[in-house]
Amino acid sequence: AAGVxxxxxxxxxxxxxxxTLKCYPIPRHDTVYWYQQGPGQDPQFLISFYEKMQSDKGxxxxxxSAQQFSDYHSELNMSSLELGDSALYxxxxxxxxxxxxxxxxxxxxxxxxxx
Amino acid sequence: DAKTTQPPSMDCAEGRAANLPCNHSTISxxxxxxxxxxxxxxxxxxxxxxxxxxxxNEMASLIITEDRKSSTLILPHATLRDTAVYYCIVRxxxxxxxxxxxTFGKGTLLTVNP
Numbered sequence: 001a002a003g004v005x006x007x008x009x010x011x012x013x014x015x016x017x018x019x020t021l022k023c024y025p026i027p028r029h030d031t032v033y034w035y036q037q038g039p040g041q042d043p044q045f046l047i048s049f050y051e052k053m054q055s056d057k058g059x060x061x062x063x064x065s066a067q068q069f070s071d072y073h074s075e076l077n078m079s080s081l082e083l084g085d086s087a088l089y090x091x092x093x094x095x096x097x098x099x100x101x102x103x104x105x106x107x108x109x110x111x112x113x114x115x
Numbered sequence: 116d117a118k119t120t121q122p123p124s125m126d127c128a129e130g131r132a133a134n135l136p137c138n139h140s141t142i143s144x145x146x147x148x149x150x151x152x153x154x155x156x157x158x159x160x161x162x163x164x165x166x167x168x169x170x171x172n173e174m175a176s177l178i179i180t181e182d183r184k185s186s187t188l189i190l191p192h193a194t195l196r197d198t199a200v201y202y203c204i205v206r207x208x209x210x211x212x213x214x215x216x217x218t219f220g221k222g223t224l225l226t227v228n229p
Contacts, residue, residue, distance in 0.1 A: 004158075033216060040203075043159060045216040056216050090158050094215070101166070102146050104217060107157035 002026055004093050004107035007015040012113045013081050021076040021110045025093030031055070033104060034066060037088040049074055050096040078112075086114045119203045124224045127197075133190040137203030137224050137227075140184040146207050148179060150188045152199040152225075155159070159202065162188065193227045200224050 005024040013019050025032050031050045035043040036102050045058035049068035060066075063081075068074045072093075078085060090105035120138040127133040139148065149164040161172055163177045165186070170177045176189040190197055202222040206215060 029216075035217075042219040042221060043153075043217075045218065048216060058216060088156060090216075092159075096215075101164060101214070103149060103161040103164055104215075105161055108158045109156075111156075 003081040004091055004105055006089075006091050006107035006110050008110060009049050009108065010111050010113075012054050012115060015081055015083065017081050019078045019081060019112060021078070021089050021091075021112070023074045023076070023091030023093075023107060025066050025072050025091075026105055029093035029105075030072055031094045031096035032068055032072070033094075034060075034074070035090040035092065037090065037109075038084075039087070040090070041087075043090060046076070055096075056059055072089075083114050085112060087112060119205055119220050120221065121201070121203050121223045123221060124226070127190075127193045127225060127227050129195060129227055129229050130192055133193040133197065133225055133227070134141075135188040135190075135201050135203075135225060136185065137188070138185045139203070139205050142183050142205050146205045148177070148183075148186050149204045149206055150175070150177065151202045151204065151217070151219075152197075153202070153222075154196075154199040160199075162201075193225075195227050195229065198225060198227045 032049040035044040037043040046060040048056045052068045065111045068078045088109045090109045092106045150162040151159040153159045165177045179186045200222040
């Protein structure tokens with residue numbers, strides 16, 4: 001079965017640079033979530049989109065922005081990168097309609113390293 | 116979302132059943148219990164979820180107590196590839212705004228030994 005696709009898998013940037021992470025949800029999934037997992041930490045929710053509209057916001061820095069496009073893929077844009085942004089970034093997708101208990105399915109993540 | 120409490124680590128012998136407990140004593144009536152696992156640095160993998168009835172799928176079984184204050188994830192025949200961090204997460208069924216984020220706690224590191 002098709003899964004959530006994230007690109008790139010690995011990304012190396014320097015401080016103050018920008019980065020764009022992409023997420024392609026499972027076909028027919030209309031909801032996308034972004035999570036950040038720092039070294040030795042548990043995944044933390046950043047932001048989510050349902051039908052191309054922001055639906056929830058977590059601990060996402062103001063330097064980060066995201067959007068969901070008409071084909072439901074999503075991009076996480078990160079600017080003025082800091083050393084502390086080094087982390088795994090996961091995207092998950094689900095169907096946002098009934099039944100509302102449908103689980104989220106995660107991609108393999110993008111490992112972002114800031115030098 | 117309700118908080119969950121899990122033991123930080125557990126060991127299990129290969130081929131034996133692994134029983135992973137989770138306490139969620141403040142769970143509300145409209146909250147589901149979800150289980151995910153994360154194999155080292157991979158994306159979290161969905162395992163199973165339930166509301167109040169026991170559930171079973173090809174990966175595991177979920178036993179929820181009658182008062183719904185705790186649950187147990189059962190891997191019937193653990194293999195070395197089941198070594199992972201297992202997360203028990205309580206999530207609201209419907210909140211009106213599609214804000215169904217998952218709040219990950221510390222989870223249980225299950226180590227399956229040969």
